[in-house]
Amino acid sequence: MKKYYHLFFLIGLLFLGCTKEKNDFSDKSITDTLAIYLDKANEESYSYEDRLNYNKKAFAILINQKNDSLNRVNLFKVANRYFNINNFGEYQKASQIILAKARSANDTVNIAKAYSYLGDYYTNTTRKDSAYSYYSKAEKIYLRLKDKENLFNTYLNISTIQSYENDFSGSEVSAIKALNVLDNSQNVEKRHRVYSQLGFISAELKDYEKALEYYNKALKLTLNSSQNLQVQKLNSLNNIGNVYQRQNKHNLAIEKFQQAIDEIHLVEDNSFLFAILLDNIGYSKFKIKDFSNLPELYFKSLKIREGLNERVGIIYVKIHLSEFYLERKDTLNAKRYANEALTLSKEVKNYRAVLAALKQTGVVDSEKSSDYSEEYIKINDSLQNAERKIKDKFARIEYETDEIIQQKDKLAEQNRNMIFFFGLVIMIGILLFVIRNQRARTQQLLLKQTQQKANEDIYNLMLFQQNKIEEGRINEKIRIAQELHDGILGRLFGARLNLDSLNKRQDDAAIDSRNLYLVELKNIEQDIREISHDLNREKSAVNNNFVGIINNLIEQQENLSEAKVTFLIDMQIEWEKFDNTLKINLYRILQESLQNINKYAQAKNIKIEIKKSEKYLRMVISDDGIGFSVKKKSKGIGLQNMMSRAETSKGILDIKSKPGKGTTITISVPIETNTKIE
Known part of the structure; x- marks a missing residue:
């Protein structure tokens, strides 16, 4: 007997081993499939539709998997791929799901990361206040975790949002926080980003000397670095040229723009930056009345920007073309390009561009100058009010975020x-x-x-x-x-x-x-x-005459209604053998059905059948009335009572009806369970 126990034990181990191997194989198959989908979704050579389809397949696998750290890591990969193909709707959906999963698992690191992703989403969909709110929440967590790398990115993102909304003082504070987080870090690319942001802020605050100081620091980093920072170098040259342009030092500006153009071939995918440089160098040449290569430089820039569908850039090129043609006394083209710039700026709802276009249109169209000026003042006042409100809103969001964290700590203690x-x-x-x-x-x-x-x-x-x-x-x-x-x-x-x-x-x-x-x-x-x-x-x-009671009910119905009633009953049914409870339930169901027919059905003919099969007793009540939708009809008290009575007798109540097709109610009860015990 003992040897049989050993045999069964070995068979069990073998079975469990096979099962585990099968499950491991299944899990490995799913993991491999997921990896393939994620790789293909990230493949730039594929079409947008193919990349989107592969990413959705990966998302479908992950959404039903166990909420563990690997699952959340892969969901972030899915979100990144949606972001890369500019599908911000699905990107937000994935980020919200990650946030919910991270909260469920009390995963603080990924909660902060999900906040950052949602901040990126709202930044790219022009919801700057929402973006600021999510970045602020991420900032508080990264501060507690002392995660300097993510804290740097968060501060810089907040600074960028604040500068979008012309909160330059707040933006400068956030950028300096980002710089302080770096300490003595030798990360050249990050320092370049901060110096560029601080240079932009200083230029917007008209502190041009400080702006040049920051931009030159950024340029110096690219010149002294062993890394390939050619794109950053050209951006720095363009930024320095913009500052000189604002200072009306156009010869110096042209020098910087030209230096960048001479090296533009060293950068892959340079169309966007090349269009900016062509427009900038053309504008500085125009300002010093050097009309060589004008308006050709503008038209080259315009063609590239139209190919990229870079609509804000198109607006400013057309404003520059309007200024050029006005200088050349070509009023017709000056008005044309000014009006095109104004129309396009209103379409894209870029109110900074609208102001620039209105200003130029007022100059070239003296007859409507007062109308354009009035509109300019109105929009400018609205923007200033909005800027003041957004500054207050940023401060309120930060305060509320701190308050929420404090309340959360108190609640945790409670x-x-x-x-x-x-x-x-x-x-x-x-x-x-x-x-x-x-x-x-x-x-x-x-x-x-x-x-x-x-x-x-x-x-x-x-x-x-x-x-x-x-x-x-x-x-x-x-x-x-x-x-x-x-x-x-x-x-x-x-x-x-x-x-x-x-x-x-x-x-x-x-x-x-x-x-x-x-x-x-x-x-x-x-x-x-x-x-x-x-x-x-x-x-x-006549003893126990249930049929007589039913006949009396039908006589009452015929007196109350004009509908013709047909009553058919199986005379072989021995009613004295059935429980009184069943008879009462059948009577009440029939009574309720007739009342409903009188109230709602508008029937001309009513048919009542009571018949017996080998195992069941059935009562069928049908009419040719207006009927109703069984799915939409709510179950009132009367119908609930009918169903309850059918259930009491272990039976089934079935209602079939369609609008205009009448109604049929069938009650089927088992004979065996409703027969009197002798």
Whole structure:
């Protein structure tokens, strides 16, 4: 026996090993498939539709997997790929799901990362206040975690948002925070980003010397670095040229722009920057009245920007073209390009560009100059008000974020103190619930028994009333039967005796007559006896007369409604064998159905059938009324009662109806469970 135990044990181990190997294989297959989808979604050589489709397939796999750290890492990959193909709607959806999963797992690092992703989403969809809110939440977490790298990116993102909304003071503070986070870090690219941001802020604040200082620091980093920072170098040259341009030092500006153009071939995918440099160098040349290569430089820039669909850049090139043609006394082209710039700026809803276009349009169109000036003032005032509001909103968001964190800490402390108390309350609550539930069940059982007894009493009362009516009929039938039996039958019997005595006459005619009378009298006697017995047999038929009760209900229906009622019943059904509860339930269901027909159906014909099969008793009530949608119809009290009565008898209530097609209600109850136990 012992060796059998060992055998079973080995078989079990083998089975478990095979199962585990199968599961590992399955998991490995899913992991491989996921990796393939993610790789293809990141492949730039594929079309947008293919990349989107592969990313959606990867997303579908991940969304149903267990919420572990690997699952969240892969979901971030999915979100990145949506961002890379500029599908910001799906990017936001994925980021929100990651945030929910990270919160569920209390994964602080990924909560902060999800906040940053949502900040990126709102930055790219022009919802700067929402972006600021999410970046601020991420900042608080990264501060607690002392995560300098992510804290740097967050500060710089906040600074960029603030500069978008012309909150340059706040933007400068955030950029300096980002710079301080770097400490003595040798990350050249990050320092270049901060110096460039600080240079932009200083230029917007018209502190041009400080702006040049920051831009030159950024340029110096690119010149001294061993890394390939050619793009950053050209951006720095362009930025320095822009500052000189604002200072009206156009020769110096042209020098920087030209230096960048000479090296533009060293940068891949340089069309965007090349268009900017062409426009900038053209504008500086125009300002010093050097019209060589003008307006060709503008047109080259315009063509590139139209190919890139860079609409804001298109607006400024057309403004520069308008200025050029106005200088050349070509008023027609000057107005044309100014109006095109104004129209496009309103389409893209870039109100800075709208102001620039309005200013130029007012210059070239002196007749409507006052209208353009008025619109310019109105939009400018609105922008200033919006800027003030957004600054206040940023401050309020930061305050509210700090307040929420403080409240969260207090709530955490309160929760720790109250866990034991709530646990005790829950235990007491469960105990009380069990006791109350048990009492409720007991009361429900008593109520059901009382209701059943009441139903039986009602039915017996109905039977009593029906029996009283039938009793009068039976008494009358008995009286007639007695008259037939005691009167007519007696006289006919005497006549038969008299005729029988005539048999003493032996002539043929008398014999034939007597025989005919005797046969006839016997036939009459037999007919009368049969009538008498039939009348007496009806006495037992009226006992427990459920059919009579139904007939009374149908008579009431015919008096209340003009609808024609057809009643068909299987006369072989032995109603005395069925429980009174079943009869009451069938009666009440029929009664409720007829009431509903009278109220709503507008029927002309009603058909009621009661039939019996081998195992079931069925009642079908149909009408040709207006019907209704079974799916849309709410279950009122009447319908609920009908269903409850069917369930009480272990039966099924089925309702079929369509608008304009009438209604059919079928009640099927099992015969076995509704038969009286003898």
